[in-house]
Amino acid sequence: MQRVRMNVECVPCLQRQAIEAMRMGRVDDESTERILRAAIGALSAMQWNERPPILAQRIHALLRDHLGYDPYYGIKKRCNESALELYPVLASTVSSSQDPLVSAVRIAIAGNIIDFGPTSDFDFEGTVKDFLTRPFALDGTPELKTSLEDASSVLLLADNAGEIVCDRLLIETIHETYGVSDVRVAIKGGPILNDATEEDWRDVGFNELGYCTPLRVGNGEMTSGIPRESNAFRHVMDSYDTVIAKGQGNYEMLSENEDIFFLLTPKCPVLAESVGAPVGSLVCTRGHKSTR
């Protein structure tokens, strides 16, 4: 696959995201205008032929710096809590399923709907119900199964708070079905947007799974962790038998790596065109050149 580069459409979309974050945080109109002007100034000073998350990280960092607090903190906690409330029914859906892995994959992709970037208008429960039966737009699950059958280690790149509850269920299913007992979960080192961090990892009980350890990856913050686009991270990925990346941001950062399984639902037209599947569709794809 090709590297995802930003479209000009991302420029107003990032501003819209910043405004939405400030509305959520009940920031007054005067400060909202001041911070939006700063965000516009930052966007104007940047090159736009970047991977979209790079610019998103800078805009959301600027937003947090100006506000002096993380506007997403509370909403991330609520997303984790809501998803945890559903966890028992999700877990029993998977364990009673004819094909637990595929059900867990479907639920993990449904969890990707929990986002406050491209859209904040989502219905997690409804999406789970829908995604449990709807056909895949791209179905890489047979290949994923083949990969997991031979795997003794798995690296999962997590995406958002809330969604990470579904990721835990996926990892538990992989552990139980394939006996994989060495799992690393890449979480973000800094609080950008609703990126899942080590706090979210603990909040949803990933730390209770003895076979799991976290790995801090970068999301634009100083010392936030190993950059996903670095050779160093490529070496980390190479040390795992199966690599699964959740969500749009990880796809945008890593789409040229053809040995990663991408699990996501495209959330905007720019990404949908790049993936080759419609906005809102169910995507499990390994990075074959043939999909583009």
Add this chain to the structure above:
Amino acid sequence: MQRVRMNVECVPCLQRQAIEAMRMGRVDDESTERILRAAIGALSAMQWNERPPILAQRIHALLRDHLGYDPYYGIKKRCNESALELYPVLASTVSSSQDPLVSAVRIAIAGNIIDFGPTSDFDFEGTVKDFLTRPFALDGTPELKTSLEDASSVLLLADNAGEIVCDRLLIETIHETYGVSDVRVAIKGGPILNDATEEDWRDVGFNELGYCTPLRVGNGEMTSGIPRESNAFRHVMDSYDTVIAKGQGNYEMLSENEDIFFLLTPKCPVLAESVGAPVGSLVCTRGHKSTR
């Protein structure tokens, strides 16, 4: 009603509109980025506590200046043609209706869906069908009828190309039902966005109605006509017995005038909140303070 001022939400939306216009015009990516950067620079240099059309006019003028042509020209022609094709069936719907004026008002509001500003995703025929029966969100038609019963002159502020076909049907209905034989149609003096101009007025046959004359009003272009926000235009309005303003832009420019009948469907959340009716709803409202 209060004067509509721009929300910060309008800032990214205007950029999105500019990108959409360039995509319609098949402008290459490099030029699109260059022109978007210019539009962002212009927005950054402006005060934002303006009526939204003022900024929209500047952005669309900048777009046309950079491109060297009007990206909306072709699409305006096609909108007029499509609406003219439907004109016979719309006219017979009105003439066979139990309440021709209200049917013509409903169709005129449905025509307001034809727009390339807040959204370019519209279905004119479907909206006409829907709007012929759906309840008004705000129903000022009884007052409009009362006003027209005593009227010998009407000023109509037209909005967009395509839509202006429905406006012609409304004016014909007013002429036949109430015998009003002095009608002025305010069209825009310059080609901004899909604003109806004198060319559109002629294209849809308004010039064939002997009781109609056009009036050029300003839309940000030099010498485009009398500014709607001016005292001079207030005097023009005062010389007509009934004043009808179509669409979001005219509402945004004139909402504090409480003797105008506004016919529109709100197309974005910012305007919907100001009008006090949902996005996509059917609005015929006279500017009473009590509606806010």
